[in-house]
Amino acid sequence: MSLKHQFLFLFLIICSLSNSQVLRKKTTLLMGGRFDISILAKDSLSAEQNIDEVIAEITRIENLISDWKPTSQVSQVNQNAEIRPVKVDREVFELTQRAIRFSEITNGGFDISFAAMDRIWKFDGSMTEMPSAEAIKKSVEKVGYKNIILDSINSTIFLKLKGMKIGFGALGEGYATDKCRKMMLTKGIQAGIINGSGDMSTWGKQPNGKPWNIGITNPFNTEKLITIVPINNGAVTTSGSYEKFVVFDGKRYSHIINPATGYPATGLCSVTVFGPNAETANGLSTSMMVLGKMAGLVLLNKFPDYSCLMITDDGKVVKSKNFKTKKFKGQL
Template identity: 30%
Template sequence: MPEVRLACYAMATRFELILVGEDEVYLRAAGEEALREITRIEELLSIYRPTSELARVNRMAAERAVYVVPEVFSLLKAAKRLSLLTSGAFDMTIGPLVRLWRTCGEVKRMPSETEIEETRAAVGMQLVELDEEAGTVRFLRPGVSLDPGAIGKGYAVDIAVRRLRENGITCALLHGGSSTVYALGTPKGDSGWRVALRDPNGTEQAVVAVAELRDAALSVSAPHGRWFEVDGRRYGHVIEPSSGRPIEGVQLAATVTEFAMEGDAISTALLVLGSAASPQLLQEPLGIYSALLIEMTKEQRRIYLFGSHFSETQTEIPLERMPIFS
């Protein structure tokens, strides 16, 4: 059966799309339309584009209520709900803390307690006021800002998949930056799309688990990739909102969910909460099908599995045989 592969660059990452069907020309047209939706979402959400909806909010919402288009308002409503259900572990206002640690990391120093506490005062979705009747957003104090980093890719993937469905596509795999994946349908003769998760302790091809997906999203969060070192100790880029400090101990969190946006937020929350608080989170009405969590203690590494979509493995899989994500 014909297979079409397409890609685009948006949100500082590469999105790749595989479509399977009878009509190669139609597959390509439908795929290109779906990828255009991703670039449209970037224009709405990018905080680095002065004309985007979120950039306008960040500039003005501390001074007055700012109107946003209904699509962005709905996204912010969802973000507040997800923050509440994860007890603040997912937080779209985490940006000031991320910037503080990044700035200190560039000069190889730790932020002071005063710097952390002053910055934390401007973090928390309770500081974002949404007026549904007016369609406006307002910050309740100066210094608050919104960052779509942990939710934007997932939302873009969801919108692109919706467009694929509207155009009659029944079999496709879409991923953004190897951390957000949606599997639509399944290839003929298979029970699902099989996606490998890279072992954070292994080689480039070492795999810790394989997810089997059908009409579901896979989201993977990990602190590795971006980090800095001070006095011989490494610190990752994922910040715990309640303490204002980088997370420690958790190496990887992955979820299989109904929608990619929720999956991205929940995998981030699992990374922050760790195994102690995760069981309660997994019982929340968040559309979680399965979850995987890897923690490293001084004594050993522990792998926690929830649901049936992940199968644990300790092997090396050639890259051409299966997509490997981390």
């Protein structure tokens, strides 16, 4: 073999090694739920170091916005309801701003002040009858996004009513997965998935060069999938009532409560939303569960970059017009 060919052979080996990627996965508990983190990197050490950075970033966000942590900025806001405005980081302020926009376009069907709702509905099998109309009305007395006062100049949040609370259970995990995806892309990590309890941000492709495959669970048989959707550089979120619900007089009542009325969502068993951003997708899937099929689709039409797959309580499959996957029979 000539010297020239030897160098060519060596160059090809180096190129091959430099292009190889290693996929590493880790599951951990963060923000009160399960996070599955998958990172594709040049070697195992790099992948594991980046997973640790993702966990550190999610922990940082949790310490800012988790209302069950008494030292978080959101908890400080809640503790000072009716007392005084609380200065928060711009990150927390802008997340609150976006949440209030969702409240406005859903007419209160989505509301971060749901955290003040009395937990009168029980989904642990202990409920034998529906709460009274009076109890339901009283349960949402402290809920109302219009009583959240934002001061953009001073970056403060003020809750007007004593006992009011805000919480980011419906947006926080999606926000965290989006932030971590952006952080990894900035570092040059070409592919991965961050899944926070069903709020999923993806980028790049699998080691074999194919898109990531996202399975959509059959809500009536959670051991089976109703379809598999290929995705890269996007987000997927699912909201559903198939694990927590009660039935009275043959009607299913979801654990997802309409914060404007205090009544559980009915009509839809699950909503899966696809789009570029997990925070927005989560806001949409949660809101659509509350609003129902028709109003939910009207809401989705305001977000042309997002599509959805809905399952009704009677097993019908409903897709938005821009949802592209294999055809369904229309009934599970």
